[in-house]
Amino acid sequence: MTNLSPSVLSIRKMTTDDLDCVLTWRNHPDIRSYMYTKHEITLSEHREWFERSSLDPHKHMLIFEVDEIAQGFVNINESSSAGVASWGFYVAPDAVKGTGRKLGGAALNYAFSTLQLHKICGQALSFNERSIKLHQALGFHQEGTLREQYCDGKIYHSIICFGLLSTEWQVTIKGLNK
Numbered sequence: 001m002t003n004l005s006p007s008v009l010s011i012r013k014m015t016t017d018d019l020d021c022v023l024t025w026r027n028h029p030d031i032r033s034y035m036y037t038k039h040e041i042t043l044s045e046h047r048e049w050f051e052r053s054s055l056d057p058h059k060h061m062l063i064f065e066v067d068e069i070a071q072g073f074v075n076i077n078e079s080s081s082a083g084v085a086s087w088g089f090y091v092a093p094d095a096v097k098g099t100g101r102k103l104g105g106a107a108l109n110y111a112f113s114t115l116q117l118h119k120i121c122g123q124a125l126s127f128n129e130r131s132i133k134l135h136q137a138l139g140f141h142q143e144g145t146l147r148e149q150y151c152d153g154k155i156y157h158s159i160i161c162f163g164l165l166s167t168e169w170q171v172t173i174k175g176l177n178k
């Protein structure tokens with residue numbers, strides 16, 4: 001029998017119980033290769049990062065779930081300017097196609113409704129086609145290009161900067177719900 005009921009999407013705070021799972025995702029080559037920090041992260045390094053970040057009320061480490069199964073990680077960092085934050089994210093390497101879009105939507109609802117933020121900024125390496133398409137699909141504006149800003153050890157890559165205002169997200173949601 002096929003289950004036709006819609007999936008339940010949710011965002012919750014990351015806990016120490018998620019540490020192993022998130023580290024496995026973060027160290028996966030399909031994820032690591034799109035990050036600025038590309039080395040394999042050790043468990044102690046990961047624990048220290050989580051403990052340090054948990055003490056900072058401006059950092060929000062979140063887990064995206066589909067039907068109560070963890071499918072991705074989202075990081076929202078509020079900057080010094082009130083209501084403005086940057087985000088980063090990745091989906092479980094075995095997640096089905098379309099998970100990124102769902103994660104993005106759920107995380108932005110959390111950012112603009114629960115956290116009441118004004119603006120979310122994102123950055124993607126110029127070869128990260130999926131992230132660029134995802135930002136565009138979610139209604140982000142391309143606000144600039146940092147030309148040859150990142151060196152992977154061999155060659156320089158540009159960084160694409162995106163921004164989305166709370167008011168713009170309301171417009172995107174209306175379009176998605178039509």
Ligand SMILES: CC(C)(COP(=O)(O)OP(=O)(O)OC[C@H]1O[C@@H](n2cnc3c(N)ncnc32)[C@H](O)[C@@H]1OP(=O)(O)O)[C@@H](O)C(=O)NCCC(=O)NCCS
Binds near residue numbers: 034089096097131
């Ligand atoms: C970026 C990421 C979250 C996207 O998740 P996903 O589940 O692959 O995304 P979706 O399937 O929802 O697709 C998002 C867009 O990418 C496109 N896409 C999917 N796979 C693609 C591929 N192999 N090549 C090019 N585009 C692709 C989709 O068509 C969609 O674009 P559209 O809305 O214009 O159709 C995921 O790939 C990931 O975790 N990547 C590694 C970490 C990372 O790059 N994080 C972002 C850092 S800025």
